[in-house]
Amino acid sequence: MRIIGKQEVEDIAIGAALLGTGGGGDPYIGKLMALQAIEEYGEITLLDVDEIPDDALVAPSSMMGAPTVMLEKAPNGEETVAAFRQLEAHLGKKIYATFPIEAGGVNSMLPLALGARLGLPVVDADGMGRAFPELQMVTFYLDGISATPAVLADEKGNTMLLSTIDNVWTERIARAATIEMGGSTMTSMYSMTGKNLKDSGIKGILKLEEEIGKSIRLAKLNNVNSIDEVLKKVDGFELFRGKVSDINRKTETGFARGIASIEGLNEYKEQTLQLRFQNEHLLAETEQRLLCVTPDLIAVLDAETGLPITTEGIRYGARCVVIGIPCHPKWRTEKGIETVGPRYFGYDVDYTPVEELVKKGVAY
Amino acid sequence: MDTFRIGIDVGGTHTDAVLLDQNNKVLSETKSATTDDVATGIYTAMKKIIDDANVPREQIKYAMLGTTHCTNAIVERKRLxxxxxxxxxxxxxxxxxxxxxxxxxxxxxxxxxxxxxxxxxxxxxxxxxxxxxxxxxxxxxxxxxxxxxxxxxxxxxxxxxxxxxxxxxxxxxxxxxxxxxxxxxxxxxxxxxxxxxxxxxxxSVVNVAKSAADGFINALKSEGIHARVFFGQNDGTLMSVEYAVKYPIFTVACGPTNSLRGASYLSNLSDAIVVDVGGTTSDVGVLVQSFPRESSLAVEIGGARTNFRMPDLISIGLGGGTIIRIQDNGEFTIGPDSVGYQLQEKSMIFGGEMLTATDVAVALGKVDLGDASKVAHLDKAILRKVYVNMVELVEEAIDKMKTSSAPVPVVLVGGGNVLLPEELNGVSEVLRPAHSGVANAIGSAISQVSGQIEKIFVLDEVGREKALELAKSQAMTEAINAGADPEDLVIVDVEDVPLAYMPGNATRIRVKAAGALAREKDKVIK
The missing domain is CATH 3.40.50 (Rossmann fold)
Structure with missing residues (x-):
């Protein structure tokens, strides 16, 4: 068990943006919610997943809908409280703790705001170890844990309990309801037992986010290279170093898709990296070789500050370092690759772990 | 009857002023020190250009002011x-x-x-x-x-x-x-x-804006000038004094904007990169259709995050007064500190002790300024390296602001622009137009009046054509309310961004209209 306050929240927000691999939306408003909740209700209790009883009920909290709407019509803060009460009534059991569904963007911060508000412990585990755009893209799904019963709640006090036959229907009904409720709702999906979370969750994600954020912050103060520090923390690899020379974006079916071209500098001179993204960065390659591909993480960092750059924030001329981070082993299974591997996103390549690509390179 | 206009730009170090005729020809210009109370500096500069130009005072019909009053009040947390x-x-x-x-x-x-x-x-x-x-x-x-x-x-x-x-x-x-x-x-x-x-x-700054406006109007009156007064705003257009005292926040970034607009006018280019070299820093901005490209990122003012119209700028720590330090082993640093407005006292060519960026340029024969013999003893080989580094700083900033790798023209303005060479990497042409030292005051004087709206439209309900038309007419109404001539209005910018995860094709549409100032007689007739 550990108590965290405002500084830790600031650090976690930076780490979450990095593990969000370009997507997940701006964690800014989520961070402010957490900071305000700490000011008003006190600090947050973090629990290791091993500290949770096997039969305890744990429930994540996240948002659904358009991030743009949430940035204008910010939450009340009580939405998830109401959602949790309804879930408890339905399941006949108290919720023991909450946890983040993903690392990255606003969803990584919402459980922290809720934890402070309710004095409810937050478990240091998530279902992705990074960010992904779709409902079934969680390690819980790989182990057959259901997203439902799920609860949606708006700031007006409306809540809705969903029992569905599969994830496709969950997504369909929840999205339609979200639009009626004003375009952005708070949700709790994938509630589960402590045992489930121990078996299927990715442990220590908040700690990792905090350490990443802290090392970037301290690197600046101590005048050391923040990117080296980050690579040490995440067991990652520098893939490329260069300058953004072209960005080709289009919004399709709700996704921000596109390709960024990065022209090599220093030892990467004469090479061009192509970075393909759909909300998140999913594939990095040069003309000669594949460098890193989903579900391994690809983060783009500002070459000077080491701070992560989002897909919306990539601009021509930006000096950046592209790093690759091995994903959690759960994603490297057959079902994992089927769910979030390159072919699911429409890229015609086989998944090869980043550490192998870095070692030998896969020539085209 | 000939009419004249005054343009004033109050910066952190200098208050620049110009007096133009109706064809925008520069009749007089000056650079004077910005004073603590701001108003005295404005008055001094204004008096000088009026005396120098020697035109009939009753024919000075317009006075445009770009000022940092509000910015300073916010940054210093004073008079709020x-x-x-x-x-x-x-x-x-x-x-x-x-x-x-x-x-x-x-x-x-x-x-x-x-x-x-x-x-x-x-x-x-x-x-x-x-x-x-x-x-x-x-x-x-x-x-x-x-x-x-x-x-x-x-x-x-x-x-x-x-x-x-x-x-x-x-x-x-x-x-x-x-x-x-x-x-x-x-x-x-x-x-x-x-x-x-x-x-x-x-x-928080409406009082500051009001007293700045009153001060300016009174200063004009005491010189016997009864001109229509306008304030420059962040997007490079003017607003009436009535609007400015209601929405003074739009003045906070008008300084860099004015120099961009002035550079566009002086160089006759509508699309270019502008480098404004000041005493302490250089600002690099981009002209798109004669207006500054606006930043898409959150902009902080006085530490508070805002999201409104601001020019997209990169500021680098290189200006005329930037201090250069050379160590015994030949290693050197460029800035980031500067002697600022004390260049005339502290730099070597003016008899001071500090080696500044200007001294380096003079020693290498790039600029003819001050007393070159005072820097003749310096090791030219090292200075050449310093100079190459200075130029690279600027080239890197230019490159960051470009939207493609194709070479673009660059317009150099600001008091320190003489530091930079005739050729730059990645640049098709380096322009240094006449009067470029006071481009900001000229930008202030020649500005158009604009109106802008930004709204979310559900296109499945209204249709794209109709939504755009609606947005355009609202932007034009805004511009006319701000003082633009209805006959001269053009739409200068249209942007529509579909919102992710939203139904009904919800789209954010932003339109800006701009036009010349409506003349007095138009107002009388209507």
Whole structure:
């Protein structure tokens, strides 16, 4: 068990943006919610997943809908409280703790705001170890844990309990309801037992986010290279170093898709990296070789500050370092690759772990 | 009858002024020191250009002022209004209250009268809940006599202003017509906290803006000039003095904008990169269709995050007064500190002790300034390396601002522009037009008047054509209200961005219209 306050929240927000691999939306408003909740209700209790009883009920909290709407019509803060009460009534059991569904963007911060508000412990585990755009893209799904019963709640006090036959229907009904409720709702999906979370969750994600954020912050103060520090923390690899020379974006079916071209500098001179993204960065390659591909993480960092750059924030001329981070082993299974591997996103390549690509390179 | 106009730009170090004829020919120009009270510096510069130009005073018809009054007040937290902050949007938004995320001293200055009222709208214009008018009446009675300016922000007011307008009416009903009220829908776009912050800052500088305007008008009058007065704003266009005292926040970045606009006019280029070399820093900006390209990222003012119209700039720590330090082993550093406005006393070519960027350029024969013999003893090989490094700093900043790798023309302006060479990497042509030292004051004098709107339209309901038309006509109305000639208006910018994860093809449309100033006689006839 550990108590965290405002500084830790600031650090976690930076780490979450990095593990969000370009997507997940701006964690800014989520961070402010957490900071305000700490000011008003006190600090947050973090629990290791091993500290949770096997039969305890744990429930994540996240948002659904358009991030743009949430940035204008910010939450009340009580939405998830109401959602949790309804879930408890339905399941006949108290919720023991909450946890983040993903690392990255606003969803990584919402459980922290809720934890402070309710004095409810937050478990240091998530279902992705990074960010992904779709409902079934969680390690819980790989182990057959259901997203439902799920609860949606708006700031007006409306809540809705969903029992569905599969994830496709969950997504369909929840999205339609979200639009009626004003375009952005708070949700709790994938509630589960402590045992489930121990078996299927990715442990220590908040700690990792905090350490990443802290090392970037301290690197600046101590005048050391923040990117080296980050690579040490995440067991990652520098893939490329260069300058953004072209960005080709289009919004399709709700996704921000596109390709960024990065022209090599220093030892990467004469090479061009192509970075393909759909909300998140999913594939990095040069003309000669594949460098890193989903579900391994690809983060783009500002070459000077080491701070992560989002897909919306990539601009021509930006000096950046592209790093690759091995994903959690759960994603490297057959079902994992089927769910979030390159072919699911429409890229015609086989998944090869980043550490192998870095070692030998896969020539085209 | 010939008419003349005055353009003044107040910067951190210098107050620049020009006097132009009706064909925008420069008749006189000056650079004088910015004074602590700002007004004295303006008066000195203005008097000098009027005396130098020697034109009939009654024929000076327009006076344009670009000023840092409001910026300074915010940064220094001085002379700010006593304000109340009203947010209409509860029960939504309570998880992030007003002022969360702004620096503590601003929270303290503004945090005394903060209210959250039930109301606001959804993205599609439905009410979240009905507006709590009783609450607004009780707030008005509570703040009576305690504040002189009010910031009102309602959720999704860029989509519909109804609740902000109603709140405005209730405040005026109880507090009288003279109370200053800033409505967020007039200030910024979608993004509650950023728009609210901008509205709060706006409310806090209405007095500063008013006294700046009064001071300027009185200074003109005391010189026997009865000109129409305009303020330069961030987007490179003018606003009437009446509008400026209501929405002074739009003046905070007018300085760099004026130099971009002036550079465009002087070089006769509509698309180019502009490098404004000052005493301490150089600002690099981009001209797109004669206007500054605006930043898409959140802009902080006085530490508060805002989201409104600001030029996209990179500032680098290289100016005429930048201090160069060379060690015994030949290693060197460039800045970031500078002798600033004391170049004439502290740099070596003027008999001082400090080696500055200007000294390096003089020693290498790039610039003829001061006494070159005072830097003749320096090791030219090292200075050459320093100079190459200085130029690379600028080239890198230019490259960052480009949107493609193709070479572009660069216009050099500002007092320190002589530092830079005739050729730059990645640049098709380096231009250094006449009067480029006072480009900012010229930019201020030649500005057009604009109007802008930004709204979310549900295209499945209204249709794209109709939505664009609606947006354009609203932008033109805004421009005419701000003082533009209806005959001369053109749409200068249209941008539509589809919103992710939204139904009905919801799209944010932004349109800007701009045109020449409406002349006096037009007003009389109409």
């Amino acid at each position: 209004n006593k304000i109340a902050i009203i947010r209409v949007g509860a029960p939504a938004t309570l998880a992030v209250k007003p002022l969360i995320g702004v620096p503590d001293d601003l929270r303290e200055a503004f945090g005394k009268y903060v209210y959250l009222v039930r109301g606001g709208h959804e993205f599609d214009g439905r009410e979240i809940v009905a507006l709590d008018e009783d609450h607004l009446y009780s707030i008005a009675n509570e703040i009576k006599g305690k504040v002189d300016s009010i910031a009102i922000t309602s959720v999704f007011s860029p989509v519909t202003q109804a609740h902000e307008q109603k709140a405005n009416d209730i405040m005026k009903e109880i507090l009288g017509e003279d109370i200053a009220i800033s409505l967020s829908s007039e200030v910024g776009s979608v993004g509650l906290l950023e728009r609210e912050n901008a509205t709060i800052l706006n409310a």
